[in-house]
Amino acid sequence: MNDLEKGWNEVAQKLLLGKKIVNVRYLSKEEMDDMGWYVRTVAFQTEDGIWFFPSRDDEGNDGGALFTSDEKHSCLPVM
Numbered sequence: 001m002n003d004l005e006k007g008w009n010e011v012a013q014k015l016l017l018g019k020k021i022v023n024v025r026y027l028s029k030e031e032m033d034d035m036g037w038y039v040r041t042v043a044f045q046t047e048d049g050i051w052f053f054p055s056r057d058d059e060g061n062d063g064g065a066l067f068t069s070d071e072k073h074s075c076l077p078v079m
Contacts, residue, residue: 015046015050015052016046016052019046019047019048020046020047021044021045021046021047022045022046022047023044023045024042024043024044024045025042025043026040026041026042026043026079027040027041027042027043027053027063028040032063035060035063037062037063038062038063039062039063039078039079040063040078040079041053041054041055041063041064041065041066041078041079042054042066042076054066063078064078065077065078
């Protein structure tokens, strides 16, 4: 693992590890429009108030689907 990957792993762990998810919903049309996106994506909020939502890429060019390892629901699609 290189230093860049190690650093981002640490950030991801700080933001997510051991946190409780307290809210889950799809973005509203207004939120989608505010970001200049064409699709609405699922979002979740952790107990410390931080929201997470998938994007097409790391530049925020539209929303993205959230894939899972669940056999019945392998993907939470965009709307």
